[in-house]
Amino acid sequence: MPGSAGPMGERIPPLSRPDASTSGQIKRFTADQRWTHRAVAFLVIVLIITAICLYVPMVSAAVGQRQLFRQLHILAGFALPVPILVSLLFAPSRRDYSRLNRMSSTDWRWLRGPNRPAIPAEKFNGGQKLYSAVSLGWILVMFATGLMLAYNTFFADQWRAGASFVHDWLALAVVVLVAGHMYKAWEDPEARRGLRTGWVSHAWAQRHHATWAQRHQHDLSPNQSDPQMRQTSDAKNADTE
Amino acid sequence: MDPEGDTGAPVGRRIVLGMLALGALGVAVGRQASTVVANSIGAIPGVSSVLPGAGGFQIYSVVSGQPQWHPDTYRLSVSGRVGKPLSLSLPELATLPQTHMTKDFQCVTGWRVRDVPWSGVLLSDLLTKAQADRTAAAVHFSSFDGVYTESLTMSQAHRSDMLIATHMYGQPIPQEHGAPVRLVAAAMYGYKSIKWLSGITVASTVIPGYWEDDGYDVDAWVGRSNGRTDPPVV
Known part of the structure; x- marks a missing residue:
């Protein structure tokens, strides 16, 4: 992978960051963000598996143990908002949520295509x-309807049936959505590495999040910068020395 | 705050709020919508066995896996306060007078399967054959899953719609629906219709069954118990 050594193979000590293993790398996610993602991913997987054991007739017939799976499902459901709420205590998460909230005209253009690779994305693309x-x-919707189903004695039958309807059918959409998300991650090992280690190569960022990559030129050792970026990059690095 | 170059409308917030509004709408009309969906999607063959909410049965078992049985060794016992205890094999059950009935199956969790054709032996016929003591107050049922139990009062047990079913949709009852023999108490919520039935005991008092220990109503009339207002099954 380009990104851990210079183009000639020789390594020039990075200026702004002494840790050689991260030269040519951009910090994409902080530790708190990675743990938020891990916790949410784990809980969503537990929710989906227990849901399948409870509600897909063929599977629920084979595994039985409804009470156990029901308890696990409710437990994981209650736990799901916790890592998200905790992440709000951390500035990097809040900053990224703010980024995710706003769709620019470039983001819409990226979504519509054609020729996505040529449309520069910020830290996150429109998709x-x-x-x-x-x-x-x-x-939020699954949490609210799930609450109505778990404490069904407090709700009139009309509401309970409505909550059940929303919870059941939205669950199918969620499985499709999560499967698509995992497929995209499976396609891109470096995106996964970004979530595992927090770092991505500048080359990857340049390919997938060009605008964001350019903004982070100053994070790189000079040998990793594009020639035309050298000047600004060096100027910024000079400040930090 | 406008971090870096992420400008533009707060689409994310609009999506989240929009989904919350849609979710609330779905809860409000979901009861009616679910009937429409079940009738349309459930009509596609096979779908109801894969998708929840498509108008089919949902399969509940309180033990792991499927209770095991063998057609040669299976016996349905009728005992307790009876003049003549019975231990009936499947062929013996088949020689008794057969009753057919088509009834909705209503679960206390909300789903309802329309017009399920059942056949088997009337519970009252079995009790008569065993010379059950009519002064006994209750009939207990037990499953060979080793865990599930149910009971009825003697007068409930003598209703003409209490069936010891061996067939469903014209076929022997499938394993997941309680093969080879189950109670069908159609006028009551589904938890009364004990699956994998192996024991009927005439007794002096009603003992709350498996779910009734968790607070379900012992007299489980559809539409008149468990705080529900479903249309009664007639």
């Missing part, structure tokens, strides 16, 4: 922004 919004939307 990622929509996905995150839809995800928060379903988490």
Whole structure:
């Protein structure tokens, strides 16, 4: 992978960051963001598996143990908002939520295509922004309807049946959405590395999030910068020395 | 705040609020909508066995896996306060007078399967054959899953719609629906219709069954118990 050594193979000590292993790399996610993602991913997977055991007739017939799976499902459901709420205590998360919230004309252009690779994206592209919004939307709706089903004795039958309708059918959409999300991640190992280690190569960022990559030129050692970027990059690095 | 170059409308917030509004609308009209959806999607063959909410049965079992049985060794026992205890094999059950009935199946969790054709032996016929003590107050049922139990009062047990079912949709009852023998108490919520039935005991008092220990109503009339208002099954 280009990004850990210079073009000639020799390594020039990075100026702004002494850790050689991260030269040519851009910090994409902080530790708190990575743990938020891990916690949410784990809980969503537990929710989907327990849901399948409860509600897909063929599977629920084979596994039984409804009470156990019901308890697990409710437990994971209650836990799901916790990592999201905790992440609000951390500035990097709040900053990224703010980024995800706003769709620019470039983001819409990126979504519509054609020729996506040529349209520069910010830290998040239009698709990622929509996905995150839809995800928060379903988490809130599933949480609310799930609450109505878990404490069904407090709700009139009309509401309970309505909550059941929304919860059941939205669940199918969620499975499709999460499967699509995992497929996109499976396609892009470096995006996964970004979530695992927090770092991505400048080359990857340049390809997928060009605007964001250019803004982070100053994070790089000079040997990683594009020639035309050298000047601004060096100027910024000089400040930090 | 406008971090870096992310300008433009707050679309994310609009999506989240829009989904919350749609979710609330869905809860408000979901009861009526679910009937429409179940009738349209449930009409596609096979769909109701894969998708929840498509008008089919949802399969509940309180133990892991499927209770095991063998057609040669299966026996349905009728015992307790009876003059003549019975232990009936499947062929013996088949020689008794057969009753057919088509009834909705209503679950206490809300789903309802329309017009399920059942056949088997009337519970009252079995009790008569076993010379059950009519002064006994209750009939207990037990499942060979080893866990599930149910009971009826003697007068409930003598209703003409209490069926010891062996067939469903013209076929032997499938494993997940309680093969080879189950109670069908159609006028009551589904939890009364004990699956994988192996024991009927005439007794002096009603003992709350598996779910009734968790607070479900013992007299589980559809539409008149458990705080529900479903249309009664007739």
